[in-house]
Amino acid sequence: MAFTEFRPLDEKSLVEYIKTVPSLSAKLGDNLDGLTIKEVGDGNLNFVYIVIGSSGSFVIKQALPYIRSIGESWPITKERAYFEAVALKEYGRWCPDNVPEVYHFDRTMSLIGMRYLEPPHxxxxxxxxxxxxxxxxxxxxxxxxxxxxxxxxxxxxxxxxxxxxxxxxxxxxxxxxxxxxxxxxxxxxxxxxxxxxxxxxxxxxxxxxxxxxxxxxxxxxxxxxxxxxxxxxxxxxxxxxxxxxxxxxxxxxxxxxxxxxxxxxxxxxxxxxxxxxxxxxxxxxxxxxxxxxxxxxxxxxxxxxxxxxxxxxxxxxxxxxxxxxxxxxxxxxxxxxxxxxxxxxxxxxxxxxxxxxxxxxxxxxxxxxxxxxxxxxxxxxxxxxxxxxxxxxxxxxxxxxxxxxxxxxxxxxxxxxxxxxxxx
Amino acid sequence: MAFTEFRPLDEKSLVEYIKTVPSLSAKLGDNLDGLTIKEVGDGNLNFVYIVIGSSGSFVIKQALPYIRSIGESWPITKERAYFEAVALKEYGRWCPDNVPEVYHFDRTMSLIGMRYLEPPHxxxxxxxxxxxxxxxxxxxxxxxxxxxxxxxxxxxxxxxxxxxxxxxxxxxxxxxxxxxxxxxxxxxxxxxxxxxxxxxxxxxxxxxxxxxxxxxxxxxxxxxxxxxxxxxxxxxxxxxxxxxxxxxxxxxxxxxxxxxxxxxxxxxxxxxxxxxxxxxxxxxxxxxxxxxxxxxxxxxxxxxxxxxxxxxxxxxxxxxxxxxxxxxxxxxxxxxxxxxxxxxxxxxxxxxxxxxxxxxxxxxxxxxxxxxxxxxxxxxxxxxxxxxxxxxxxxxxxxxxxxxxxxxxxxxxxxxxxxxxxxx
Incomplete structure (x- = not known):
């Protein structure tokens, strides 16, 4: 499966996506068996998936082209993932102790892979x-x-x-x-x-x-x-x-x-x-x-x-x-x-x-x-x-x-x- | 003579240039015989030529890539001609009585052709x-x-x-x-x-x-x-x-x-x-x-x-x-x-x-x-x-x-x- 244009991921297509991205796959020790995937986005604008494998974890955040709580009547650019990725990297440069590390950014998919802030966060x-x-x-x-x-x-x-x-x-x-x-x-x-x-x-x-x-x-x-x-x-x-x-x-x-x-x-x-x-x-x-x-x-x-x-x-x-x-x-x-x-x-x-x-x-x-x-x-x-x-x-x-x-x-x-x- | 890259014009090459630009040539009634050309730039940054023909006139302003009075030791972008042209057009839209009309703009040559503000201006x-x-x-x-x-x-x-x-x-x-x-x-x-x-x-x-x-x-x-x-x-x-x-x-x-x-x-x-x-x-x-x-x-x-x-x-x-x-x-x-x-x-x-x-x-x-x-x-x-x-x-x-x-x-x-x- 190729991801050459934007589409919202679900838990199934997310796994397919991870397979195509070496930097994410590597974070899981290249072992995608028995992954735990949980959607936790309680915000208005995005899907947020926590992905946990046997030897690593990360978070995938995907921006949607509208505000989730209001629905498609209030469209909003999914390009915000780009600004978020650029800003996270810039802030991480100056204050790495208080900003999660970015592992991967895909502008086409409006998607960021970053550090999973584990419990008790x-x-x-x-x-x-x-x-x-x-x-x-x-x-x-x-x-x-x-x-x-x-x-x-x-x-x-x-x-x-x-x-x-x-x-x-x-x-x-x-x-x-x-x-x-x-x-x-x-x-x-x-x-x-x-x-x-x-x-x-x-x-x-x-x-x-x-x-x-x-x-x-x-x-x-x-x-x-x-x-x-x-x-x-x-x-x-x-x-x-x-x-x-x-x-x-x-x-x-x-x-x-x-x-x-x-x-x-x-x-x-x-x-x-x-x-x-x-x-x-x-x-x-x-x-x-x-x-x-x-x-x-x-x-x-x-x-x-x-x-x-x-x-x-x-x-x-x-x-x-x-x-x-x-x-x-x-x-x-x-x-x-x-x-x-x-x-x-x-x-x-x-x-x-x-x-x-x-x-x-x-x-x-x-x-x-x-x-x-x-x-x-x-x-x-x-x-x-x-x-x-x-x-x-x-x-x-x-x-x-x-x-x-x-x-x-x-x-x-x-x-x-x-x-x-x-x-x- | 082609003008496909930037070069400063002199009185001779200016005439060649005008020949290649129909909108300028037309302002002179397509008659380039007996043109009066005078360089009047007393500023620091540009050449300014007044061009007067038998049936029309205009001014040619060409930006140089340095401040003229200080010389090449203080380089400055010739792209300013672009900003000048955009601004003149925008200002002309709102206050045409107090802004000279732009006839022609050439970004490559950093050159604007505009109304000649005749004496006693x-x-x-x-x-x-x-x-x-x-x-x-x-x-x-x-x-x-x-x-x-x-x-x-x-x-x-x-x-x-x-x-x-x-x-x-x-x-x-x-x-x-x-x-x-x-x-x-x-x-x-x-x-x-x-x-x-x-x-x-x-x-x-x-x-x-x-x-x-x-x-x-x-x-x-x-x-x-x-x-x-x-x-x-x-x-x-x-x-x-x-x-x-x-x-x-x-x-x-x-x-x-x-x-x-x-x-x-x-x-x-x-x-x-x-x-x-x-x-x-x-x-x-x-x-x-x-x-x-x-x-x-x-x-x-x-x-x-x-x-x-x-x-x-x-x-x-x-x-x-x-x-x-x-x-x-x-x-x-x-x-x-x-x-x-x-x-x-x-x-x-x-x-x-x-x-x-x-x-x-x-x-x-x-x-x-x-x-x-x-x-x-x-x-x-x-x-x-x-x-x-x-x-x-x-x-x-x-x-x-x-x-x-x-x-x-x-x-x-x-x-x-x-x-x-x-x-x-």
Whole structure:
């Protein structure tokens, strides 16, 4: 059987496919007898097969040309597998400890073969719902964000690293093809929650007025327009594009960032904000998961300290990389100009002030869209009591609106954490 | 003679070339006898031939693969002719009254055939040095800027206008190739004036301390970094990229914008600032051109009112286009979201506040680089008395530094004009 044009694989054709690919076959010791194959894609966009043999394993992820949960009415490019593969390789180059290795990529089949993240790896979001603490999470995710975002920005990159001069533009060119996914993100994050849209939903009827208030909030709409423009126009670094708590698999010792199929050159704060915003959603969902055995109070504290640590460690590590490479070939701040410690401090301070506001803005936008937009989060969805769920969601929404509108009044992440505490 | 690969034309081979191009030959009534050919390129980058026959005329502009004034030591892509041709056609589509028509483009030869702007058209900068008033200049240039910048931004453009979804990215892709010219601009505008560079020069020794002060001004360097980042990363509209007073040809009745070879998707304020900044340079040069017959006082007032009118008319026309198309297919502010007059007013106010700061910042950066960077302006260069020239330049530099550092403190263009007056 030849695979010369795209077709979705099933468990049977997958085995035929593996036989034709030496690099995958070799991972199984060239022994395809007694393979265990399990389809585990709980996302919207792909088939994900876990393939386990007697002497090895991997995951096969195949992109479909539409969003699975909505069906063929919302077509979306299967070329995203290309962007995911390129991004995984680029991120793996800078942060191999926190990104699964890519074994194989087939553009025709929109298919990636990569490391199987074995148990007890689970999706971080599921761990957060279960109330599991991950003591190394802030350390790992800050490492991942600092390394991938710094090294793909003009703070690090130079023209001599690349044949074509001007990495920002060169890089943009390569990722220009990822237009459709950017449009999709743009619509669901920056547009739909602020207008009547058939895709929008919310906890009904409890949040009817809250959803309407979002649609009628002029100040909020002015701010979301600014963020949308930054999202579309700002080519700051190769960002993951969908860095929520469902895009990381974790154990007590390991944090692996997956699914960068929305990767594109965009604002760094979009990644950092997505992660922190989703931690905040997890925090506000905890009261819905509390029961007689566990009031989740201690766990809420752990989430808050993880939010604070993630930002502070990210800041520290990003600045350390910047200091290390300040005399390198990065084009943003040439050493001949930014040549004294006071000035270096000034530009870093300004850079992080802007990045902090971006992070808060994008994080808030991501929270809002998960409450009144098309795609919700399991943190809230798994709260079966609608009134209880609505109460959790309303507090998260209240915080998000405050952050989006007043973000420039906050000085540091500790103030954010203290504001989160005040919302009851 | 065939022209199947690039070679620089001289007056003789140019005639041979015209014979091979029916569209050019036809412009001359297919009569090539007794042609007048004159090379008039006073720029750095190109040959420009005026070709006049008995029944027609045109201009041939050929890009050379290096900067002419510096020689072959500074190679630069001749592909810029491609960007110039694409931009001229796009601008001509939106503002045909103020952009010369393109008759012919040859990518292999890096050559454009376009309308000859007949006498008394002269380069605006030369008119400003001679003290000639152009009563329609503000009206025309604001029309050009409003129309070209609005229609190539996401305020107007939609995905349905184009096959490929997401015009910002699509458009970026097309112009990504213009990397080298962007790098050149980036270097001469945002880097060289702020460091020791062999290309820098200034009126010596008068401005030695002034040039050194620029290189040691931390606050200035922090601001220039922000502008550089915007210049590199922000894909707001198809900007001209070099819209100074040498890029317009004028008569009392006509204003024609030429030379968009640096065109790329960038921040709108870079164009508006370039034009206003160069008018301010022209203003400060006037004292150097004053003599017993003409103290230039009245002319300085005309320049100031042209600065004020240009911004105010640009603002008015841009907003009028926005209002006209607010329910159109532009993707920046969807009508379903930005659906009431108060909100429309709020977003326009915010948009123009940001654009005003960008304009002041980029305008100031353009002024600074013309005084202590590699390429100077004839406005000052034509003042032969070095002490007098330095005095004019110093005042312009003082204003530019103030604008760059304090631009967010200004409310409107009238305050800028009044600040210009105060610098003596």
């Amino acid at each position: 689970i999706i971080l979001r599921k761990g957060l719902i279960a109330g599991v603490e991950y003591p190394l999470l802030a350390e790992h995710i800050s490492e991942y964000m600092a390394k991938t975002l710094f090294h793909t920005s003009l703070l690090y990159r130079s023209t001599t690293d690349h044949k074509k001069a001007g990495i920002a533009f060169f890089a943009v060119a390569e990722f220009c093809g990822n237009v459709e996914l950017c449009r999709h993100t743009g619509q669901v994050v920056f547009s739909d929650p602020y207008r009547i849209s058939p895709h929008n939903r919310w906890t009904f009827p409890h949040l009817d007025h809250d959803a309407e208030a979002v649609r009628n909030d002029n100040a909020l709409k002015v701010e979301i327009a600014e963020l949308k423009s930054k999202f579309v126009e700002r080519t700051q670094a190769l960002i993951h594009g969908d860095l929520h708590t469902g895009s990381a698999m974790v154990t007590q010792e390991s944090t692996q960032v997956i699914d960068p199929e929305f990767a594109f050159y965009g604002p760094i704060g979009f990644d950092v904000g997505a992660f922190l915003g989703n931690l905040i959603l997890a925090y506000f969902a905890q009261d819905g998961h509390a029961n007689a055995n566990n009031d989740r109070k201690k766990y809420k504290e752990w989430i808050l300290s993880t939010i604070e640590d993630t930002w502070n460690l990210f800041h520290k590590k990003f600045i350390a990389l910047w200091d290390k490479h300040k005399d390198g070939s990065g084009e943003a701040y040439l050493p001949a100009i930014y040549n004294n410690p006071e000035l270096q401090h000034l530009i870093q301070k300004k850079y992080f002030e802007d990045l902090f506001y971006d992070t808060l803005g994008f994080g808030a936008a991501k929270m809002i869209r998960r409450i009144v937009g098309v795609a919700h989060v399991e943190d809230f969805e798994s709260i079966t009591d609608a009134a209880k769920r609505a109460s959790c969601e309303r507090r998260a929404l209240e915080l998000a609106k405050l952050l989006l509108k007043e973000r420039r009044k906050f000085q540091d992440i500790a103030e954010i954490v203290s504001t989160i505490r005040q919302i009851q | 002269i380069i605006l900068r030369k008119g400003l040095i001679a003290g000639v008033e152009y009563p329609l200049l503000a009206e025309h240039i604001s029309e050009y800027m409003a129309k070209t910048l609005f229609h190539t931004s996401l305020l107007y453009r939609s995905t349905t206008d184009h096959k490929k979804a997401g015009i910002a990215f699509f458009a970026v892709a097309e112009f990504c190739g213009n990397v080298e010219l962007c790098r050149h601009t980036g270097q001469v505008v945002f880097s060289d004036p702020y460091r020791i560079s062999p290309h820098n020069r200034w009126t010596f020794p008068h401005l030695d301390h002034d040039a050194e002060a620029v290189r040691n001004d931390n606050a200035l360097k922090v601001e220039i970094a922000e502008l550089k980042s915007k210049f590199v990363e922000r894909t707001q509209a198809l900007i001209h990229g070099d819209l100074h007073t040498g890029s317009a040809m004028v008569t009392q009745e006509s204003t024609q914008v030429i030379d968009p070879e640096f065109a790329f998707y960038g921040p709108i304020g870079f164009d508006v600032g370039a034009f206003l900044g160069n008018l301010i340079l022209a203003y400060f040069a006037q004292d150097g051109h004053a003599n017993a017959n003409n103290d230039r006082k009245k002319y300085k007032e005309w320049i100031l009112s042209t600065i004020e009118d240009t911004w105010n008319l640009f603002h008015k026309k841009f907003i009028a286009l926005w209002d006209k198309h607010k329910d159109g297919s532009g993707e920046a502010y969807l009508p379903a979201i930005y659906n009431n007059p108060e909100l429309q007013h709020l977003i326009q106010k915010k948009y123009f506040e940001d654009l005003f700061y960008d304009t002041l910042g980029f305008g100031a950066a353009k002024m600074i680089r013309r005084i202590v960077g590699v390429a100077h302006v004839e406005d000052f260069e034509s003042i032969t008395d070095a002490a007098k020239r330095a005095s004019c330049e110093r005042r312009a530099l003082e204003l530019a530094k103030l604008l760059l550092k304090e631009r967010r403190k200004f409310q409107d263009i009238a305050e800028i004009v009044s600040t210009i007056r105060q610098i003596q």
